[in-house]
Amino acid sequence: xxxxxxxxxxxxxxxxxxxxxxxxxxxxxxxxxxxxPEAEIVRDLPDLVNLCGVPPYSPMDLVDxxxxxxxxxxxxxxxxxxxxxxTLREALALxxxxxxxxxxxxxxxxxxxxAIREKVRRACSPEVAKSMEQASERIVAAPPxxxxxxxxxVLKDALARQREVTLTYFSRSQGRLSRRVVRPYGIYEQRGxxxxxxxxxxxxxxxxxxxxxxxDAGTTGRDYEIxxxxxxAAFRREEPPEPEAGATEVLLRFEEEAARxxxxxxxxxxxxxxxxxxxxxxxxxxxxxxxxxxxxxxGARVMVESPPDVVADLVDRARRTLERYGRRAE
Amino acid sequence: MLNLLTALLSSRHPMATAEILAHVAGYSxxxxxxxxxxxxxxxxxxxxxxxxxLQFVPEDEYGRSGYRVARERFFLDEIRFSMEEGIVLAAxxxxxxxxxxxxxxxxxxxxKIAVDSPLSEAxxxxxxxxxxxxxxxxxxxxxxxxxxxxxxxxxAALRPVRFSYYALGTGEERIRTVEPWGxxxxxxxxxxxxxxxxxxxxxxxxxxxxxxxxxxxxxxxxRVPRTFRLFARVGRKPWEMKEGAGRMVRIRFVPExxxxxxxxxxxxxxxxxxxxxxxxxxxxxxxPRALVGWVAQFGPDAEILSPPSLRSLLVAHLEAxxxxxxx
Numbered sequence: 001x002x003x004x005x006x007x008x009x010x011x012x013x014x015x016x017x018x019x020x021x022x023x024x025x026x027x028x029x030x031x032x033x034x035x036x037p038e039a040e041i042v043r044d045l046p047d048l049v050n051l052c053g054v055p056p057y058s059p060m061d062l063v064d065x066x067x068x069x070x071x072x073x074x075x076x077x078x079x080x081x082x083x084x085x086x087t088l089r090e091a092l093a094l095x096x097x098x099x100x101x102x103x104x105x106x107x108x109x110x111x112x113x114x115a116i117r118e119k120v121r122r123a124c125s126p127e128v129a130k131s132m133e134q135a136s137e138r139i140v141a142a143p144p145x146x147x148x149x150x151x152x153x154v155l156k157d158a159l160a161r162q163r164e165v166t167l168t169y170f171s172r173s174q175g176r177l178s179r180r181v182v183r184p185y186g187i188y189e190q191r192g193x194x195x196x197x198x199x200x201x202x203x204x205x206x207x208x209x210x211x212x213x214x215x216d217a218g219t220t221g222r223d224y225e226i227x228x229x230x231x232x233a234a235f236r237r238e239e240p241p242e243p244e245a246g247a248t249e250v251l252l253r254f255e256e257e258a259a260r261x262x263x264x265x266x267x268x269x270x271x272x273x274x275x276x277x278x279x280x281x282x283x284x285x286x287x288x289x290x291x292x293x294x295x296x297x298x299g300a301r302v303m304v305e306s307p308p309d310v311v312a313d314l315v316d317r318a319r320r321t322l323e324r325y326g327r328r329a330e
Numbered sequence: 331m332l333n334l335l336t337a338l339l340s341s342r343h344p345m346a347t348a349e350i351l352a353h354v355a356g357y358s359x360x361x362x363x364x365x366x367x368x369x370x371x372x373x374x375x376x377x378x379x380x381x382x383x384l385q386f387v388p389e390d391e392y393g394r395s396g397y398r399v400a401r402e403r404f405f406l407d408e409i410r411f412s413m414e415e416g417i418v419l420a421a422x423x424x425x426x427x428x429x430x431x432x433x434x435x436x437x438x439x440x441x442k443i444a445v446d447s448p449l450s451e452a453x454x455x456x457x458x459x460x461x462x463x464x465x466x467x468x469x470x471x472x473x474x475x476x477x478x479x480x481x482x483x484x485x486a487a488l489r490p491v492r493f494s495y496y497a498l499g500t501g502e503e504r505i506r507t508v509e510p511w512g513x514x515x516x517x518x519x520x521x522x523x524x525x526x527x528x529x530x531x532x533x534x535x536x537x538x539x540x541x542x543x544x545x546x547x548x549x550x551x552x553r554v555p556r557t558f559r560l561f562a563r564v565g566r567k568p569w570e571m572k573e574g575a576g577r578m579v580r581i582r583f584v585p586e587x588x589x590x591x592x593x594x595x596x597x598x599x600x601x602x603x604x605x606x607x608x609x610x611x612x613x614x615x616x617x618p619r620a621l622v623g624w625v626a627q628f629g630p631d632a633e634i635l636s637p638p639s640l641r642s643l644l645v646a647h648l649e650a651x652x653x654x655x656x657x
Contacts, residue, residue: 120443
């Protein structure tokens with residue numbers, strides 16, 4: 001049997017018991033849960049399962065899965081009242097997803113994660129349970145360290161309860177701490193940093209806050225609601241934390257070894273490798289402090305081709321840093 | 331095949347081959363007996379691959395022989411989750427990617443374990459479900475999800491793997507054979523740690539630098555060294571990557587940023603605060619050049635105090651930068 005056929009059969013074995021427990025489930029919801037497109041559920045799923053059953057195959061011996069309107073129901077699937085045990089790969093995928101959650105030092109979901117793991121292991125075959133246990137020691141996701149880990153916990157808690165929080169936050173562009181009253185809408189991780197997307201009640205707009213720059217957090221005791229149309233995945237795509245959105249267009253050129261590293265790791269909107277091995281990148285950003293600090297890190301390994309005012313700011317900040325080391329600007 | 335499984339699950343006795351060929355839809359057609367027998371053999375293999383505990387019973391208490399499925403080993407035991415646990419599962423569900431093998435595995439695992447709990451409502455209503463995203467579940471690319479699934483299996487089952495790897499430092503792509511010891515996620519990437527069989531050395535591989543498929547090799551009978559500690563290997567900063575004892579480095583930070591350094595210390599780092607809010611970070615670096623880049627990005631907000639050689643390196647780094655613009 002082909003791989004795709006096997007995958008489909010595996011999905012069917014999961015769907016049959018699930019629909020029995022959730023009679024009348026919406027097609028759209030089943031599509032989200034199974035990863036099978038809605039059109040295929042409506043068109044192919046009944047054909048696939050409805051000819052199945054037990055000898056002598058009278059109508060009541062045959063599975064009867066029906067899609068009426070946008071609802072799915074099932075009858076005569078007694079052989080499949082329970083889902084099949086987890087395969088090793090499913091168990092490991094779960095283990096990988098849960099690892100990291102448990103390690104959060106003060107995360108509110110830490111105990112929940114532990115309980116899930118325990119329950120799942122008890123319900124698995126002994127071999128799979130043993131592999132899960134071994135894997136939990138050898139497949140691990142690092143927790144965000146220190147303060148960032150604590151703040152991610154605070155933010156998740158605020159989000160779960162929809163309770164407004166006050167943040168003492170370090171803004172890199174202003175170079176100082178300020179106090180914000182915010183309503184967290186979402187939390188995500190990117191390139192090793194955790195961020196909260198939150199509505200800033202003073203600025204009246206959504207902003208992104210990096211967890212390890214939150215010095216302190218408290219609650220105002222006020223509740224809020226998250227607009228239904230908000231989607232954290234879409235927000236992350238459209239307004240990534242780095243580079244901060246903005247209109248300044250910075251043209252960069254990297255050469256040789258630096259070009260290789262920049263190709264993989266420099267957060268630019270556009271990158272192009274040339275035949276001579278060099279790489280040109282375009283960064284559009286409003287985060288002046290961010291781009292200057294990034295350029296200081298790369299040093300002479302990158303050439304800023306334009307604009308001149310970014311070059312001037314960069315050279316100025318490099319000179320002021322050199323002064324700390326007793327170097328006078330020429 | 332689903333008919334075969336349904337018949338076996340519903341039958342109270344072991345089903346003989348002849349009985350299956352005579353009665354079960356999909357095998358009871360007009361084709362020749364050897365052809366139908368071949369079909370049955372093929373499906374038996376497929377069912378076993380799917381994890382179905384298909385057994386041949388030579389003789390039961392009534393003297394009947396044939397195939398049966400051990401129901402108690404086939405179905406998942408009942409699991410009930412609390413609301414809070416449901417929220418965590420819902421958050422995992424939300425973070426799923428599309429169409430990669432790892433997400434597919436996780437998706438079906440979640441559906442199976444959630445079947446006994448009234449989670450659908452929680453799924454629909456909980457907020458955190460909607461809004462906590464963790465890219466660990468949604469690899470950037472389809473192939474990476476498949477690679478991670480294979481590597482996790484290799485780590486769990488102690489099986490060697492072979493893959494083509496792009497080494498960023500040299501820019502070269504080579505075939506590597508590795509005995510995996512562990513896998514870890516840190517700073518936005520998954521890493522595989524193990525013994526590189528050809529180089530006979532411990533190595534760390536960033537999984538998104540693997541090109542093409544990961545081949546799972548037969549068990550090689552290797553062991554994970556007792557002294558192995560995953561996080562001594564994964565999650566290292568660029569200045570900790572080289573081997574050797576390295577040097578202790580002291581860096582002063584101005585008050586505006588010092589608190590952030592103090593609050594986010596890593597293992598082995600210390601911080602001494604001064605009354606004015608500034609402070610000195612002490613850390614060990616095995617790759618001084620990489621550390622210079624990290625310190626430089628703070629501009630005048632950070633100053634390397636010692637050793638002098640590292641101060642000189644930082645000065646050279648910045649003077650070269652200024653020099654590029656004719657300063």
